[in-house]
Amino acid sequence: METTSSLDRVRATEFAPDTTYLNTSSCGLLPRRTVEAVKDLVEGNALGRLAGGGSHEAVDRARVGFARIAGVDPARVATGGSVAGHVALVAASLPAGAEVLAPEGEFASVVSPFAVRGDLKMRYVPLEGLAEAVRPGTALVAFSAVQSADGKVADLDAVRAAAAAHGARTLLDASQSAGWLPLDAAAYDYTVTGAFKFLLCPRGTSFLTVTEEAQEALPVLYAGWLSAEDRWNSTYGPVERLASTARRYDEAVAFLAYHGAEHSLALLAEVGIDALHDHATGLAARFREGLTALGHPAVPGTSAVVAVPGLGVREPELSRAGVAISNRAGNLRAAFHLYNTEADVDRALDVLSR
Structure with missing residues (x-):
């Protein structure tokens, strides 16, 4: 595991926010190396130096970088532009009539694609009772590892065990967790991750993982030459042979986003997710303690995302004071990551104490 000194070095060389930035749950800060990679691509395109506008090899390097963080083989990772x-x-x-189980208040991108079909049975239960709610006939459990609105962490082991016991598949959204909470994507049939939050990638990067078994049921809706086993010999006419890996589900990606993504993911690998977990959750614990002392108890837990029920109305005040934070479902939501320090925690508490 990398040492804290690696985290300090990366923070000093890659980030220089001019606000007290506690809003990673909305969008992560871009490292300097990522910004430079995007600038280089923009300049190359402006000067006509890049055929096709970017490098598919850069996309594949980002795929490898995410696979390393997710604990899976790159062959199980597909690239795209959004969680939805x-x-x-x-x-x-899913066949018509299949039951999809999800937590109440789950993020819209996780449940809406199922709900809008109109021929699936949607069932919502409190997050704390998700595992117990899996039953015979449940086809899929769709849920986030960390809830967007309040930072609650799901009981991942219990949900996986319940799904396995009833033959249900699992879809995990790791958008609010990948980058600070260790991820074992191979333990789920599918994972989806918007990488512009804790993975510090440009917006427009999203990763799908799919097990080899689950891949058999997944339709290839975005089929094109990028989905082919032999991409460069499949550019005209119907694709004759799809990629045998999860690359068959690749969308045509935005090169600017992925040229940056490979560098952000490499940075996280340098620091190490375990070190990031300890750093971010330690700052979150400090914030919870300070909030309690101010008479504003937060949602309990050990998440790097801290939410205070009913305090979202103070977001404009914090913003005017230079503290970037969120108002989500009435909660004041703060998220801590590698670029944050104890001084950031104390600054937010100072504003709230007024």
Whole structure:
């Protein structure tokens, strides 16, 4: 495991926010190396130096970088532009009448692709009772590892065990967790991750993982030459042979986003997710303690995302004071990551104490 000194070095060389930035749950800060990679691509395109506008090899390097963080082989990773687009693939795979179980208040991109079909049975239960709610006939459990609205962490082991006991598949959204909470994507049939939050990638990067078994049921909705086993000999006419790996589900990606993504993911690998977990959750614990002392108890837990019920109305005040934070479902939501320090925690508490 990398040491804290690696984290300190990366923070000093890659980030220089001019606000107290506690809003990673909405969008992560871009490292300097990522910004430079995007600038280089823009300049190359402006000067006509890049055929096709970017490098598919850069996309594949980002795929490898995410696979390393997710604990899976790169062959099990597909690239795309949004969580909703990836969830739509899973939604299209279900037969009419199938039951989809999800937490109440789950993020819209995780449940809407199922709900809009109109021929699936949607069932919502409190997050704490998700595992107990899996029953015979449940086809899929779709849920986030960390809830967007309040930072609650799901009981991942219990949900996986319940799904396995009833023959249900699992779809995990790791958008609010990948980058600070260790991820074992191979333990789920599908995972989806918007990488512009804790993975610090440009917006427009999203990763889908699919097990080899689950791949058999997933439709290839975005089929094109990028989905082919032999991409460069499949540019005209129908694709004769799809990629045998999860690359068959690749969308045509935005090169600017993925040229940056490979560098952000490499940075996270340098620091190490375990070190990031300890750092971010330690700051979150400090914030919870300070909030309690101010008479504003937060949602309990050990998440790097801290939410204070009913305090979202103070978001404009914090913003005016230079503290970037969120108002989500009435909660004041703060998220801590590698670029944050104890001084950031104390600054937010100082504003709230007024």
